[in-house]
Amino acid sequence: MNFEYTDKSKTLQEKLKQFIAKNVTPVENEVAAFHRDPANVWKKWPGLEALKQKAKDEGLWNLFLPIGYGDLSPGLTNLEYAPLAEIMGRILWSSEIFNCSAPDTGNMEVLAKYGTPEQQEKWLKPLMNGEIRSAFLMTEPDVASSDATNIETSIVADGNEYVINGTKWWSSGAMDPNCKITIVMGKTDFDAPRHLQQSMILVPMDTPGLQIVRPLSVFGYNDSPEGHAEIILDKVRVPKENLLVGEGQGFAIAQGRLGPGRIHHCMRLIGMAQRALEMMCERTTQRKPFGRTLDTYSSIRQDVANSVCEIEQTRLLVLSAADKMDRMGNKEAKDLIAMIKIVTPNMTLRVVDRAMQIMGGKGVSSDTPLAHFFAAARMLRLADGPDEVHMSQLGKNTIKKYTKE
Template sequence: MNFDYSKKSIALQEKLKAFIAEHLLPVEHEVDAYNLDPKNVWTKWPGLENLKAKAKAEGLWNLFLPTSYGDYSAGLTNLEYAPLAELMGRILWASEVFNCSPPDTGNMEVLAKYGTPEQQKKWLQPLLDGNIRSAFLMTEPDVASSDATNIETAIVADEDAYVINGKKWWSSGAMDPECKIAIVMGKTDIDAPRHVQQSMILVPMDTPGLTIVRHLPVFGYSDSPEGHAEILLDNVRVPKSNILVGEGKGFEIAQGRLGPGRIHHCMRLIGMAQRSLELMSERTVARKPFGRTLDTYSSIRQDIAKSVCEIQQARLLTLSAADKMDKQGNKEAKDLIAMIKIVAPNMALKVIDRAMQIMGGKGVSDDTPLAHFYAAARTLRLADGPDEVHMSQLGKNTIKKYTKG
């Protein structure tokens, strides 16, 4: 395995670092304060569009899309994009500046791979241009959605349309004022074999019958302006042309969508952990309890050392998964993808927790990004499948590998 980055990736890393240092870090506290202020909930920080325009002009746009599409795609491999996702992960809202935010990234990949020319023109191009946002509606409150075959939302054919009924929640991005389209997963045939009952369909957010029931905060954070929502679908009617690929293809699309998305999540987590390590390291030489700076205490040095090891272990494992996806495809990389989804969020939580402890009271305040990092990392032990699901499948595959015959 050779994880040396390509010249293209290295050049983009340097360009991205410089852009973040010049344009994002100076306004980080201003943006965070704006997003945390209840008066501004579900509105955009006024300078965001200007930052996006600058990023687009500099070619730092749609970096996630693994194959070239349109004028704005960098056409990077997963391995080439991974360190860029890590850099963006250092600031929670940075990804949107470069049009690399979830769930838009996954939705754009789905539309690029599976959408018809008409669907791509209507929804993919505005997403690629950064003019709209999107949501992905799969998880449901009334069933164990960690098993996606359990979902109960009904997608029923009716002449030239489909009628959708169901309830979704943790629909990330749905609260965003620019969210215009949702990809909804539901069942078109409950009598079909288990993994071909599901379909995915495009539902504009202004379709009659689609109602945002409530906002779902995470550890008290609204995550404005994107947020997470519970959504009711009550006799929502959309044209048959809105189906993605065809009936029964939903599970197949979902599996293809989640592979790259897990790489992105894990690299952003590594970015959070890396920045946490840097913040706690800086703190150790700035604080002097009991006549000695913190960096002279053995326990502090051990916390720093363990964090360095764990971050690098997770980084290399994630790069290995990205490399295998590029070379052999998502299916062959499934065990590595499961490993990183188990390892990265738990690693980030440990490192962020150490950073908060070393920072003291400041570490749990809004004066640093650590508390919000912690909330995000803890959520990612559940998003895209909880730890237990990945461990169960990885354990099953490992046992099978070593007990063949």
């Protein structure tokens, strides 16, 4: 394994750091205050579009889309993109500036890989240009959605259309005022083999029968402006050409979509943990309880030491997963992908918790991003499959590996 970054990745890392330092960090508190104002809920910060255009002009745009998609992206490998995702993860909302936000990234990958030329022209092109945003509707409130084969939303053929009925929630991105398209996962054949029942279909957000019931909050954070919605699909009709690939292909598409997404989530989490570490280190030299600065206490040094060890261990594990995905594909990297999905959110929670403890009251307030980091990391123990699902599959695969006859 060689985790030395390519010159291409190094150049982009430096450009990205400089761009964020110059254009994003100075307005971080302003943006946070804007979204905390109840008057601005589900509104875009007014300066966002100008920053997006500036990023596009500087070639820091669509960095996520992996190699093999021509002029749609810079053509980075997962290993090349991983440190860029970490840099963006240090500020929760910054990914959108570079058109690298979930769920758009996963939806663009799906459209690039599986979409027809017509679907790509209508939806992928404006997504790649940052003109619109999107949502992904898979999770449902009434079934155990940790197993995607349990979903009950129906997609029934009727002449030249499909009729969709069901309820979805935790539909991230759906509250965004620029959200124009969603990918819906449902069942076209309830009697087919278990993993061939599901299909994915494109549903414009303004389609009659698609109703946003409410936004959902995470530990009190509404994650404006994209948010997480509960959505009812009541006799929603879309043309048959909106289906992705074909009937029964939804589960396979989902598996392909979630692999790179987990890498992206994990690297962004490492960015949060790294920033929390830096904040706690800075704080230790500023506070003097009992006449000594915090950095002179052994227990504080141990918290810092444990944090830096855990961050570096996790970073290397994620890079290993990215490297294997690049060389051997998502299927061969599935065990490493499971490992990072288990390890990274839990590591981030521990590091952020230590930082909050060292920061004291300031650490749990809105004066720092730590509390929001903690909420995001805790949510990501559930998103893209909860810990238990990944541990069960990883344990099963490992036992099988060492008990082959």
